[in-house]
Amino acid sequence: MTPLVVKLGGSLAESDRLRSALHLVARARRPVVVVPGGGIFADAVRTSQAALGFDDETAHGMALLAMHQMATAMMAIEPRLVAAETLADMRRAWRRGRAPVWLPSRLCKSDRRIPRDWSVTSDGLAARLAERLGDVEVALVKSCPVKRAASARTLAREGVVDPVFPTIVERAGIGWCVLGPGDEPRLAGLLNVSSTHPAPRSTARKLRATAVA
Numbered sequence: 001m002t003p004l005v006v007k008l009g010g011s012l013a014e015s016d017r018l019r020s021a022l023h024l025v026a027r028a029r030r031p032v033v034v035v036p037g038g039g040i041f042a043d044a045v046r047t048s049q050a051a052l053g054f055d056d057e058t059a060h061g062m063a064l065l066a067m068h069q070m071a072t073a074m075m076a077i078e079p080r081l082v083a084a085e086t087l088a089d090m091r092r093a094w095r096r097g098r099a100p101v102w103l104p105s106r107l108c109k110s111d112r113r114i115p116r117d118w119s120v121t122s123d124g125l126a127a128r129l130a131e132r133l134g135d136v137e138v139a140l141v142k143s144c145p146v147k148r149a150a151s152a153r154t155l156a157r158e159g160v161v162d163p164v165f166p167t168i169v170e171r172a173g174i175g176w177c178v179l180g181p182g183d184e185p186r187l188a189g190l191l192n193v194s195s196t197h198p199a200p201r202s203t204a205r206k207l208r209a210t211a212v213a
Contacts, residue, residue, distance in 0.1 A: 001030040001192075002135060002136065002137055003030065003031035003033065003094070003135075003136045003137070004030055004031070004032045004137050004191070005032075005033050005126050005127075005129055005137070005139070006021075006032055006033070006035065006126075006139050006141065007034075007122050007123060007125075007126035007140045008025075008035070008036060008037060008074070009037040009039070009141060009143055010036065010037030010040065010070050010122075011037065012037075012143055013039050013070075013073070017143070018077070019078075021184070022034075022081070023078065024188050024193055024195065025078070025081070026078045026080040027191070027193045028099060028191040028192065028193060029191065029193055030191060030192050031094040032099050033101070033102055033133075034071075034081065034099065034100070034101040035067075035102050035104075035125060035126040036067050036070040036102070036122065037067070037121070038066035038067050038069075038070060038122060039070050041066035041067075041069040042066040042121075044066070045059055046059070056117035056118060057116040059117075059118065060116040060117055063118075064104050064105045067122060067125075068103050071101045071103055074101055080098070081098070081100070081101045082099070082100055083100070083103055084100030084103065085105075085106045087132060087133060104125055107132070108125065114128055119163055119164060120162055120164040121162040123140055123164070123165045124161075124162045124163075124165045124168060127164070127168035127172070127176070130174050131172040131174060137175040137176065138174055138176045139176070139177050139179060139187065139190055140161065140176070140177075140178045144160060144180060144181075145180045145181065146160060146180035151166070152165060152170070152176065155178060160178065161178060
């Protein structure tokens, strides 16, 4: 089956949505890789940058490490997840029936196709990971309401996704969707697992059919 990159926003940790999403991902019946948001750990980087005045490139590297911290927390919450730094790590986890959680610093260090500043977040990094894996779809799970029919560029203008995300999904022709509160059944459908409320059958189709340029 087509693999799915699932970005779980760090702000989901402020509610029970993070635990429920991780539980769904761990039971996925298709290859899936989790991209963790930075959440409170990335917020700490922003606070430190404001206080200490270091440059954006340094902040970018620290924000990647914030994603590592969130990944560690996710694996503690859901032990069926496994850490992955490289594409090979992810494919190895899939062969073993495991769900990898991406630690991004290693792959991002030499990737010149992503900016090294706050213009890119885990949204754009999830899209870039999907691009590098090839023939992969991406779902962003957010804590804010999302207009289902909105284009990637509209969502970027509204601040729902970062400005890098639409550029990458358009360039690579990646199937994508953005899920907000109440969309857990859609996520379950994409993962081919059951949920408390069954997902509509249409959500299990390839995302490419619903992607908007």
